[in-house]
Amino acid sequence: MLKLLLVFHIFTAIRNYCECHGMHSIMKLIKTNYTFGELDSPVFRKYEFVAPMDKQIQIECAFEETPNCSTNYISVGIEGKARDMVEYCEGNFTEMSAFRRMTVLTTLRQPYKCTVKVMDRKREICGASISRKIVDGIQAAPNEFPYYAALYSVQIQAVNCGGTLINHNSVLTAAHCFESDDQKENIEDTWIYLGLQSFLKYDDNPYIEVVKPKQISRHSQYNRNNLLSDDIAIVTLEKPVEYSFGVSPVCMPDKTVPEKFSKSNLVILGLGQKSEEGESSNILLKAQVDGYSEEQCNTYFKKVRKINRILTKKKFCVISPISNNMDTCPGDSGGPVIYKSNKDYLVGIVSAGLVCGIRIPSINTRVSLYDKWILSNVID
Numbered sequence: 169m170l171k172l173l174l175v176f177h178i179f180t181a182i183r184n185y186c187e188c189h190g191m192h193s194i195m196k197l198i199k200t201n202y203t204f205g206e207l208d209s210p211v212f213r214k215y216e217f218v219a220p221m222d223k224q225i226q227i228e229c230a231f232e233e234t235p236n237c238s239t240n241y242i243s244v245g246i247e248g249k250a251r252d253m254v255e256y257c258e259g260n261f262t263e264m265s266a267f268r269r270m271t272v273l274t275t276l277r278q279p280y281k282c283t284v285k286v287m288d289r290k291r292e293i294c295g296a297s298i299s300r301k302i303v304d305g306i307q308a309a310p311n312e313f314p315y316y317a318a319l320y321s322v323q324i325q326a327v328n329c330g331g332t333l334i335n336h337n338s339v340l341t342a343a344h345c346f347e348s349d350d351q352k353e354n355i356e357d358t359w360i361y362l363g364l365q366s367f368l369k370y371d372d373n374p375y376i377e378v379v380k381p382k383q384i385s386r387h388s389q390y391n392r393n394n395l396l397s398d399d400i401a402i403v404t405l406e407k408p409v410e411y412s413f414g415v416s417p418v419c420m421p422d423k424t425v426p427e428k429f430s431k432s433n434l435v436i437l438g439l440g441q442k443s444e445e446g447e448s449s450n451i452l453l454k455a456q457v458d459g460y461s462e463e464q465c466n467t468y469f470k471k472v473r474k475i476n477r478i479l480t481k482k483k484f485c486v487i488s489p490i491s492n493n494m495d496t497c498p499g500d501s502g503g504p505v506i507y508k509s510n511k512d513y514l515v516g517i518v519s520a521g522l523v524c525g526i527r528i529p530s531i532n533t534r535v536s537l538y539d540k541w542i543l544s545n546v547i548d
């Protein structure tokens with residue numbers, strides 16, 4: 169399965185590379201601003217502008233309305249790709265890139281002048297869900313959770329854990345996702361898929377990124393024999409990923425995020441498994457879950473599992489509401505527990521206790537209490 173997927177990926181890359189074939193294409197790395205406007209041949213001219221990481225590009229063009237919109241226009245791709253481009257033929261316009269890249273294609277045969285400027289982002293990108301449309305249902309909508317990371321194990325030949333993108337080069341996950349104490353072995357065994365909605369529609373997905381880890385840092389207090397101790401790890405990616413509509417980071421919890429979750433906006437994610445056949449569903453699933461108090465959770469585990477005081481402040485429990493469809497079971501180990509408000513916040517990492525089809529609480533690492541550890545282990 170993996171081999172096939174990787175081959176697809178390479179084909180996609182080649183196709184993108186050759187898109188510009190036959191056209192006079194100019195690639196510009198811009199730092200401040202750049203002005204262009206030409207009439208010399210070739211008439212068709214394609215610019216691919218790239219601003220520094222985390223900047224945006226604004227374009228302003230001035231020209232008279234063109235005589236024929238279907239042949240004379242300037243088109244702008246705000247994602248920096250030659251698709252979904254918007255064509256302008258009615259004169260002056262201004263447009264802003266979504267991320268650090270912008271593609272501009274001109275077929276004008278009349279005077280024009282365009283200026284592209286590098287702009288600072290007004291707001292930090294995090295926790296954005298690009299398609300807010302579909303909120304119900306158990307299947308994630310395309311790009312609904314652009315921070316979700318699937319951790320693929322070469323040995324197991326399957327996605328064995330989830331994770332969450334927190335910046336350009338770090339994925340947060342559970343320490344127990346990495347079996348070996350030999351970091352090199354863990355790195356060799358792992359591939360990270362970002363922007364993944366579905367393994368089935370892999371080839372259609374323009375946003376997917378497949379990256380190797382450069383470093384895997386498990387928490388030093390993590391103890392395999394006690395799943396509940398500091399079950400947190402940071403995977404540093406081999407190369408930083410660029411943000412797109414399909415790949416962008418989650419927000420880390422701040423003061424606006426409560427410590428106790430009631431019937432609140434918590435969501436768990438995972439490339440879940442259908443409980444009957446135990447077959448990987450291949451599609452990113454989501455489930456709304458409720459907070460479950462420390463007391464309730466301790467009582468539950470004491471009664472059912474005969475375990476005393478399972479929780480510390482560094483953990484919290486969630487449980488499926490009774491109304492949930494219990495057939496599907498998202499919430500991969502290591503995957504995110506998301507608090508939804510105006511943005512999506514990573515409040516937990518799924519650690520233990522998740523069983524499909526049964527209403528039992530799952531135990532999660534409380535991310536807010538690891539902010540210092542995360543900061544000191546993130547590599548820029």
Ligand SMILES: *[C@@H]1O[C@H](CO)[C@@H](O)[C@H](O)[C@H]1NC(C)=O
Pocket residue numbers: 200201202203283
């Ligand atoms: C770039 O922008 C700065 C400030 O807006 C301006 O002073 C400068 O002339 C511009 N340069 C070009 C080449 O347009």
Ligand SMILES: *[C@@H]1O[C@H](CO)[C@@H](O)[C@H](O)[C@H]1NC(C)=O
Pocket residue numbers: 229230231259260
């Ligand atoms: C278009 O921009 C040019 C240059 O900035 C300006 O002189 C002209 O008045 C503008 N035209 C319209 C219709 O806004």
Ligand SMILES: *[C@@H]1O[C@H](CO)[C@@H](O)[C@H](O)[C@H]1NC(C)=O
Pocket residue numbers: 235236237238239
């Ligand atoms: C605009 O160009 C298209 C394609 O060349 C042509 O079919 C159409 O007749 C033109 N329209 C006008 C108004 O010239």
